[in-house]
Amino acid sequence: CRGLVDCFLIVKQKEEDSCVLDTHYNEENLTFTVSNLFAAGTDTTAATLRWGLLLMAKYPHIQEQVHEELSRVVGSRQVCVDDRKNLPYTDAVIHETQRLANIAPMSVPHQTSQDVTFKGYFIKKGTIVFPLLTSVLYDESEWESPHTFNPSHFLDKKGQFVRRDAFMPFSAGRRMCLGEGLAKMELFLFFTSLIQRFRFTPPPGITEDELDLTPAVGFTTP
């Protein structure tokens, strides 16, 4: 069994052999599952990484601090997942990038499966609901400076990494992002490997102040 598709096909075969009718393991679901994984798992991580590099170009003193921490803790060997716990500043920069980049501002639409009253509002069964992640990621009662890039949002006074409940780029609840662990691992490994080897700067003739952080409109925020 080499991966998801093999696993799926093996169960499909078993169910066919035991004459299970009405199975979820059919070709249509296989196609949807694989295409969903591509759609949900490629542009999201790539857009976040691009935001990370743009922010490093705009704030060179922060890029320098990430570089210093990486040189001190990892040196020139390849970064591995286990290094993250020893790189609190870098970890905070990646979290702050995800918060400010806010790449899935409306998460994905859900639909109420029954009538529900939420915070005094009646929502009828079958209503489409968009959970606005922006409202949490930029919540003024949660973040000291919601609209600025500030890695201290994820650091305590001693410079140790702190988790924040309002960090919700992967949404929340039962249907939250299935790829959170994979995405975090990818972002950490790609971001650190790039900063270890390169310096990111604005193009010639452009100052850091001129780098524009206005997001473009898209399903994710490019």
Ligand code: HEM
């Ligand atoms: C920075 C990267 C990513 C972000 C910010 C992100 C964000 C999200 C968000 C906001 C949702 C909607 C959750 C909800 O319905 O409430 C979601 C769903 C999902 N994500 Fe991600 N995602 C990322 C990367 C990935 C990766 C790498 C994969 C897998 C390869 C993935 C797979 C999925 C899947 C399968 C769902 C649907 C889950 C379901 O409906 O039960 N995501 N993601």
